[in-house]
Structures are given as C-alpha cells and as structure tokens.
Amino acid sequence: MKKKLFLLFPIFLITLFSCNSDHVGDLYTKNETLKHSPLPVKSAEHAMSVGELHNFYLDQMYQFFAQQETLNASTINQYAKEFFLTLDSSNLIIENYQYAIDAEVVNYELPLNFKLEIEALDNRLETADFTNLEEFKDFVGSYQPTQITDKDELVIWNYYTDVLSHSVTYWATNLEKWNNLFGITAFSVMSADKPKCKEGNWWKRTWCNVKRYGAVDAGAAVTTAITLYFGPNPVTFMAVAGAGLGASAGAIIKDLIF
Secondary structure, three states, X not given: OOEOOOOOOHHHHHHHHHHOHHHHHHOOOOOOOOOOOOOOOOHHHHHOOHHHHHHHHHHHHHHHHHOOOOOOOOOHHHHHHHHHOOOOOHHHHHHHHHXXXXXXXXXEOOOHXXXXXXXXXXXXXXXXXXOOHHHHHHHHHHOOOOOOOOHHHHHHXXXXXXXXXXXXXXXXXXXXXXXXXXXXXXXXXXXXXOHHHHOXXXXXXXXXXXXXXXXXXXXXXXXXXXXXXXXXXXXXXXXXXXXXXXXXXXXXXXXXXX
C-alpha cells in the first residue's frame, strides 16, 4: 500500500503553492527557531535544523532502548511506541514507523517535480566519489534543484536534503552500534549480508549500505511537510523530523529484527 498525500495532485502543484501564500509563515528554513516550540526540552534544541533534530531523537531512542533489559523481537514495538509517546506529534511518528515496518516496499507518493528532483539527486549520489561524510554533506547542502523553483517548495526541498544528509551520516556511523544493541550475531544489515556492498571504494560501499534508510527518512519528512502545508496545522520541525524519525526507526528495526 502506497502512502498517499492528502489533496495533492502533481499537475496542480505550482498553482496550489502560489495560492497558499498565507502558509508561508508556517514554513521555517534551516536553523530558524519556531514561533511556538513543540519541544518540552532544553532551549538549545529549538535552534536545531530539522535534520539535526531527527538525529538527536535517534540518539535518544537508542539510549532508551539500551536501558531496556528485555529488548527483543517480541517487545521492540512496545518499547518503540513508548518512546514515541514521550514526543510531540507522537501519532504521526507512530504512523510512519508502522508504515515502514509493514510495507513490503516503502513508497511515498510525491508531486512530480519533487520525484524528478529526488531522482536527479540520487543519480548524482550514485556516481559520486566522496572520500568522507563531510564531502557528502557539503555536496547535498549545495545541490541546486532544477525542477523546484517556488520559494515555499524550496523550503520544503531543504527539509528533504537536510534530513537526507543527516540520516545518511547517522546510519553510516551508527548502524553497527544499533546492530549490536539487539545482540544480533547471526546476521547483519551491514555488508556481510550484501555482497554488492563490498564492492567499490569507501563511498560506494557506504552508500550501498545506508541509502535506503536515508531515502525512507527523507521521504517521510518531505511527505509530511507537503501534507501539513495544505492542511490546517503549521509545518513544524517536530512534525517533519518526527515523521523521518518514525520511518527511520521502522526501516532499521525491520531489517535488524523482522
């Protein structure tokens, strides 16, 4: 089952964005502070970008799991949802988590110009030759879209790239840690189970191992941002980051356990 956007039709996208000027104030660019913070935590978090917030909560989730003595395939969903319920936008987070767990193939229905832009960026990343994660992050951060030109669309596109770069960076450096958290020795989501991920240089191997998680995370985030943009509620960092968090956790837990 594909995850669908409410009231989104690609052929009308540019018109709809231009007609929703009253929502411009609900869109926040990277590193801006929200007017009404949804976070009941230290004020330093308010200045985080959406991708930084996404990674912050992945770290918090890992720490929460590490404290559980009975963490296994039977209890993981219960613990995951217990953690999500401590956050704002918990229903949205759980929805994206469950979708990533249940769907045979995670597929977000996005407007055509976003699909084309994502494909173009993905193609560039597939053929890239980065030597470290900083080069990857710099490239994604400086990527200039050609299919997306409207100012509000560009803000939402920046949410996508910010979550993508932070998610890929997070999983490239933390995937084995999560693997060890579950005490898994019989198999691994790393290259041992993926012969093709042993091929090529450092970037080819890294991208092969973690690109799916980055794509799922960023796809959930951008889908949520667009959906909220056309709805009655503001587009908040917590909702966008939370959607990516739920999808991220669901995708990795599905690979590790189920």
